[in-house]
Amino acid sequence: KAGVTQTPRYLIKTRGQQVTLSCSPISGHRSVSWYQQTPGQGLQFLFEYFSETQRNKGNFPGRFSGRQFSNSRSEMNVSTLELGDSALYLCASSREPTGYQSTEAFFGQGTRLTVV
């Protein structure tokens, strides 16, 4: 069974540009969560989508947005990129939303974004 697929794996963008990252969850999983990982701030929760609805959002500015499609694939968009947005962006998929008793989250390998 295919795991969580994140594309692209690596990305270099210029400050001020925007970027879209993609996450394809495991087949049958309806929940997708996004995380940002930086050396300074560690792993931080961005948002979670379940059945095309955003269930929860972390403490990030409005430049960070996302969406989920009917096939459960999710995209994350960052507009007006800043140097501090350089990070590893991880996506996790699960059958049910985070916190449900039977939920186990599976992570992709991440997209490493570098803003120059």
Added chain:
Amino acid sequence: AQKVTQAQTEISVVEKEDVTLDCVYETRDTTYYLFWYKQPPSGELVFLIRRNSFDEQNEISGRYSWNFQKSTSSFNFTITASQVVDSAVYFCALSGGSGGYQKVTFGTGTKLQVIP
């Protein structure tokens, strides 16, 4: 507010030694979940265990064991007879919230190096 503290930034052990990774958490929720994840150099987070706040039984899985103590708000992870393949960054995480909305908070991670 939720908080997860992993006080040990880096630990080095010699192969076959036992090692315990500490995790202390703070939450006001009565129902919550605790997790441990392993992040190998390849980047993806690997799920190790989930515990809900009502289940304080310790758990053993092969060389891994977990000690959950609500009285001290700790969820420690022990690797017995460590191996080089255990070298990774280990994250403790907490998922809590009310009304079905769960936020996930990660600790800063403990980097474990097992020396052959």
